[in-house]
Amino acid sequence: MSNRTDHPWWERGTIYQIYPRSFQDSDGDGVGDLAGIERRLDHVAALGVDAIWLSPIFPSPMADFGYDVADYCGIEPLFGDLAAFDRLLTAIHARGLKVLLDFVPNHSSDQHPWFVESRASRHSAKRDWYIWRDPASDGGPPNNWISDFGGSAWEYDAASGQYYLHAFLRQQPDLNWRNPELKAAMLDAMRFWFDRGVDGFRIDVLWHIVKAEGFPDNPPNPYWRPGITERDRLIQQHSTDQPEAHAIAAEMRALADSYGDRVLIGEIFLPNDRHARWYGTPERPQVHLPFNFQLIENAWDAATLRDMIAAYEASLPPHGWPNWVIGSHDAPRIAARVGEAQARVAAMLLLTLRGTPTLYQGDELGIGQVDIPADRIRDPQELRQPGIGIGRDRSRTPMPWDASPFAGFSTVEPWLPLNPDWPTRNVAAQEQDPRSMLTLYRRLLALRRAHPALAVGDFRLLDAPDGVLVYERRHGDERLRIALNLTDSSKPLPFAPEVLLSTLDPAPDGVLRANEGVISR
Template identity: 45%
Template sequence: MNRADTLADASPAIADRPWWKGAAIYQIYPRSFQDSNGDGIGDLPGITQRLPHVASLGVDAIWISPFFKSPMKDFGYDVADYCDVDPIFGTLDDFDALVARAHEMGLKVLIDQVYSHTSDEHPWFAESRADRTNRKSDWYVWADAKRDGSPPSNWQSVFGGPAWTWDARRRQYYLHNFLNSQPQLNMHKPEVQEAVLGVMRFWLNRGVDGFRIDALNFAMHDPELRDNPPAPATDRPRTRPFDFQVKKHNMSHPDIPAFIERIRTLTDEYDGIFTVAEVGGDEAEAEMKSFTAGEEHLNSAYGFNFLYAEKLTPGAICAALAEWPDEEGVGWPSWAFENHDAPRATSRWWSPADRGKAARLKVTLLAALRGNIILYYGEELGLTQVDIPFEQLHDPEAIANWPLTLSRDGARTPMPWEASAAHCGFTDGEPWLPVGEENASRSVEAQEADDESLLHHTRAMLALRRANPALHHGAVERCETVGDLFVIERRAGTQSIRCLFNFGSFAVAPPSDLSSGTVLASTNGATAASLPPLSAMVIEL
């Protein structure tokens, strides 16, 4: 059968733990979830309207990507006012109503925080760039030109080109690791840290339950502005100057964990707050551990183990899990297969003919991982990457690097709610991005009516995870390939669960010692006698 068959409700052993440890979190990209006013752009009232769907999945929390006031050159990750809602998304009252409704439905609310940079339209930057003597003159990273007028260092921007832009007002360069309209905050300054902690307190006082912190390892730079060394030779294609360097000095400064301790001190003043950092780059695993070590740092972190992986392999899964053993002092991981910056996973990993079954396999695997799991909106429907033509692109990175960088817009297309409605029920107006013909057929309406759909399977797998401590928070006792099967075993207390996966193209007969026990869930027709291609089975030992 395709739909998992869960056997129990939430376990008391799970209820006794912090709500976030083992949580399932649903990421909402607000521009694309639900438009309530017909302007073609999703908004906060639209999210509130669709919360019943989110709650029905059985997730513990929602994470809302930036909705703050912004010129939208990087679609909200260029913040012009940390403490206000951009009018295209609504008002602070709309946000308060969303939080209240989410809490009524048992959902926690996490919001994005961007502390490495602001928009160049932020009042802090306007004051900082005015001259070299004002009280915010060093709130951003400013530096004189070299004697020949060139930038202070060789650092390169993620989005292409030098990470320095000349500003005639101050006759200096300012640093930007992303767009030149995203100047870098000088987080070495205690006053800047106080300011962003004040932002965090503002939202905590409005009832949020935690934060996803964007690009945290970019928060501090090398004050000596030393050049980055060249990256070693690689077989991987390099599409940006950024790819040619080891990012040793423009990010990952060793003082970042001390700032994180200040974040933890603040969040500990409130009950049940969860913090998770996004950490990418060459040293991601070490930084994730540093940022989450002990009880003085963040609760969790996630990297790009799977988000940009071209293939899903047992080796990659086991390597990722092995970095986070169930040991004292080791942090708690979070995992995502998809998000707003990465191509949809089913499009990356499988051919069109296999994507239906593969999407169910992927959800089963996600439910089996130790750590928090993050579902990107529409992942429960099996949404695929939409091919956006150049003339319809909004993504600045894709436009700048066309056609070598796959557009992030293709993973940000509107949520298809009703196949029979205009624009699948997302908006009454013209959507900011096309829904995509293929994704229209995967609407919530259509899948609600089909008991064998991915939507129902996702609900069942999340319920299974919540009901079984071994899946929810248990240690990984085994992760390996046995013949043609991939095996993950988890244990919590007296409960042990084995998960069998067939990623191959041919049916596999599992050895009896692997398939014995009580079958808790079967995906894509798996049985104790045979696991068809792209099938899985969850067994309690």
């Protein structure tokens, strides 16, 4: 594979996730918007990434901040309108970047006209576009399924005497992908955006979109204990990852492929063997990249990471391309998880592993722990299940651009608090610092562009001292080695280096310093 010359852009490139509410406010309401993103595009282009993924920007009541869609073919007025989107799309493409939208196929808003009609009567033409069931014999929910946000996954509708299914909030009724008319309407929504010029989609909770026929109870999870999310009290055996969902993913892929150089990224949380099935087969491919969250989910030590990387690589089908993520709008910040010193090592790991990396806004600044006061919590997941550390607001705080009031993000108090060190940890300050996290990310991304071994080369794990992760990337005659010290003590460097980049300056001399990563010839 290392000598291939036909790698598509999504294999060679890097994706940058923007959470629109928190990137840049252009109209003084404390919430980011499309015009704000357009204003800050030069920062994204200067990073050296290849594509921007926008979290949902469709019309929404914002019960779950855009993941409750009320119109799949429009723009939420809080963010702008279709004309503003077209301007942004043109501006992104003018900088040589791609645009991915966040498609939410498992559920809509309960205010979507489809659901309003579905709910109006048992005999509605769109009744079967959603999942309705009669009560159990005792009058309760049809089965024991639990919402990902806690509580029953079923909501009773007194007017019709039936329950509807919602894998998330009750304001997010699940769509019925077994209904051919609903499926056609959703594929038409994807087609609407492809026709407008978008380059692909990140597909939200793709593995949820079909449920087992008959709706049997989910089995109990023997490992569950209090303090873990209520959802995990059961194993989601019948409510997720059903065989029929793969056929739908293949139809989505066929649609994307009909537009040429497009990409589909599926949000899928599954063990390696089941995760790999979402690539499909060469004859009937599914998503290009089933998102791989294992750098977020695993302990941060060399032995664990080595085993995880090896197992993931081994699980990939021959036609499957890997991908990696260390941060997102749902996950704790990497610098909050492992500390700023190791966050620099994590940046090098993310950008030198084989596969497509996805960066999350603000991680290039090393934003760490942001404590959200109780009266500022906005995340419905945290509000419904407080005290167990699952709040997502901490990763959705506004981008700090400079040391001016409200960090240059807005002219008023932002919708969420800024990181507490924003007067010094901001884009403008880090642009002036040759040793800043931002400078490190720019240098790493420049190396990926300059060295095919890093972008598309083969991968091989190498022997290393305890606490150190070492691997080789190779393309043609070029061979690069990466050594990452995941400890706070010095370690011997297991090869004679010609250092291209160190996470610490100056470059090392035969020793891998504490919390240091190096890329060497």
